[in-house]
Amino acid sequence: MRTQTGKNKAIPKALATEPQPTDAITVLMEDHEHVKDLFEQFDGLGDRAMVSKKKLVDEICNELTKHTMVEEELFYPAVRSLGKEFEDDIDEAVVEHASAKQLIAQLLSMDAGDDLYDAKVTVLSEQIDHHVQEEEEQLFPKVRKSRLDLVALGRQMEERKQQIPDPAR
Template identity: 90%
Template sequence: MRTHTTKSKAIPKAIATESQPADAISMLMEDHEHVKDLFEQFEGLGDRAMVSKKKLVDEICNELTKHTMIEEELFYPAVRSIGKEFEDTIDEAIVEHASAKQLIAQLLSMDAGDDLFDAKVTVLSEQIDHHVEEEEGELFPKVRKSSLDLVALGRQMEERKQQIPDPAG
């Protein structure tokens, strides 16, 4: 079992099984890790790997689009419902999502050889790193301590995620 450590304690990372579905936070953290891996793969590609770069960026954009949608449609409203203490954090996350969505739309309409393509991928990666740091370091630990049913929410999020078409086609 992998653990994610915060300043206060280690949080076991739940692994989804038929008897134990992943909870909402574990699901989001798995998404974070997957996208981080995709960004690292992108960084490892050479300047001439245009087809691979475009495929990887399309996958990154698909994953981020689905992730932001389930957060905005299900996770954030559920978190808002448990207390006003989360308002500012959720508002900031939504603004960060809007900024990421702009870059995602631009990247989906570009070719890997276009001017600023690599720069936009780098900026998107940096924005996502910052967003993930705040969620995993501040928001998720507080939500874990709440009364929110994270397993039921995780099920809803997984169902919704399966319904979202890939924006890149």
């Protein structure tokens, strides 16, 4: 078997081309990055781009809904089972989700030209940014050091996301 080298490490060629399993934290961080990109696209739209705004916000709401469901149904219970040292982080995250869900429901029932629409999108973006920062800087590093099988959990989470219908449809 031929190998590829890089930084003094030989990687078997067959292994270098095979996709690596995605772990739960990677799944969540990819979601975070995708939603951040969507919010940035929204910010770049002009005041008259009502159809584009509505379409983008519906996509943001769909992605956030799936993400929060997967976290609450699978990730948070798995992390909570690791012990009391994770309890406060998970409790705070669940409360943050509840607040985001309220804004999501409001946005899905609104038109892009409605009063406070853009303001609600901005507040949702700020809430999500805060939530993501706490997860990525505090929770995820602690979970990575735990005994949790993140690859198996990641598979479950990906499967569950595929089963969740888009709420905006």
